[in-house]
Amino acid sequence: MAAPVMSLEVLPASFGDCLLLTCHTPSGPWRLLVDTGPDETYSALQAHLRSLMPNAQGKRVVDTFVVSHIDHDHIGGAALLLNDDSLDLEFGDIWFNAPTPAGPRTRGVAEGQRLAEILGATSRALPWNVATEGQWLRSSPKQRCPSIDPRRGLKLTVVSPSLMKLKALFAQWDKELAKMRAKTREAVEPARLPRGVLLLEDLAASETATDKALPNGSSIALLVEYKKKSALLAADAHPDVLVEELRALADSRQVKLPWNVDVFKLPHHGSRANVTTELLKVVRARHYVVSTNNAQFGHPDSEALARVICTGGRPTIWFNYTTKQNLSWNDPERRAQYRYACRYPSAPGGGVRLEL
Structure with a gap:
């Protein structure tokens, strides 16, 4: 059996996200870690990272660590990891958006220390948004593709957040950061589950409100491409931003919609x-x-999965x-x-x- 080109490990993170994507390049594995899950599941991430093979210098390398946004179920284990x-x-x-951009690379040590303070690291300065020369990770024609080692043939495209969504969060930054640290969450309506063999078309067609949460709207979402394999990692991104950016990207590359990817990590744990x-x-x-393990929010919502299933193409859904x-x-009948x-x-x- 041929070795995989790309692999995606979806670690147990309670109701949150913790993803490790590896591109198996000729010069060695290139690793992208997206979020840590909440602090209560850190041991699973720790055990998994400990299993990675160290390099010649005895270091376990994570090439890019993305902290998608400031919700506890995504960022809660960051301090434990960094310490x-x-x-x-x-x-x-480390890709992370805060109200004041990181600044030019020449200020990397001082700015990295500020990142460490925000994320709760106590003993180290950290690289911060080096790929974008210290600027925010956001979807824009000039900044969709941060500079990732081109010799390896890797391409990362930022498809969320928009500048408007970022600024909306930053206007409430202190309030939302306090909520994240206090582990408070918005109340949500319980998910409705299908029973028996139902017409999922009816669920798929249901009119449902779209996400308005400010931290979710600021999510860093990425399209990762390597050797004709692709993964869309959507964090908790708002659907309107993803739709707009994927349409614009398809237009710029002259690709006919729908945009076809191998793997789509559904936004907000399968929320309708x-x-x-x-x-x-x-x-x-x-x-x-x-x-998700269905805690807190009751995700995935039945309407969301019905929409996935009814799009056709005989999809495989991974939990x-x-x-x-x-x-x-x-x-089996369904x-x-x-x-x-x-x-x-x-x-x-x-x-x-998942191996591709």
Whole structure:
């Protein structure tokens, strides 16, 4: 069996995100870590990183660490990670948006120390947005593609956030940062689950409100491409931003929509407020990933997964937890009727790994 070109590991992160994407290049693995999950699941990330092979200098390298936005279920384990000397970690770059940009590379040490303070690291200065020369990671014609080692053939395209969404968060930065540190969350309506063999078309067509949360709107979402394989990692991004940017990107590359990717990590853990019909008309995937154990928000919402299934193409849906709610989508009659597949962890609490 041929070695994979790209692999995506969706680690157990409770109701949050913790993703490790590896591009297997001739010069060695290039690793992208997106978020850490909440602090209560840090041990799973720690164990996984400890299994990585150190380089010749004895360091375990994470080439790019993306902190997508300031929600506890995405950033909560960052301080633990950055203070964990036992892992001998080396970061090539850390992508994170804060109200004041990091500044030019020449100010890297001082600005990296400020990043460390924001993220809760106590003993180290850190590289901060080096790829964008200290500027915000955002979707724009001039800044969609940060400079990632071109010799490896890697391409990362930023498809969220927009400048408008970033500024909306920054206007409420202190308030939202306090909420994140206090681990407070917005109340949400419980998910409605399908029972028996239902017409998912009715669920898919349901009118649902779209996400307005400021931190979610500021999410760094990325399209990662390597050797004709691609993954769209959408964090908790707002669907209107993803739709607008993917349309603009398709136009600039003269690609006919829907934009086809191999893997689509669904935004906001499969929330109906983020996985919209309009979004799924713009992007189509072979594999859809849901990262949640259903806690707190009750995600994934039945409307969201119905929309995924009804787009066609015989999708495979990956769940990083085997729960009663997630298993409800594995009903044999429903799978046969709608021609989709489900994948779950091979071991309890083990997360899932996709290889492309």
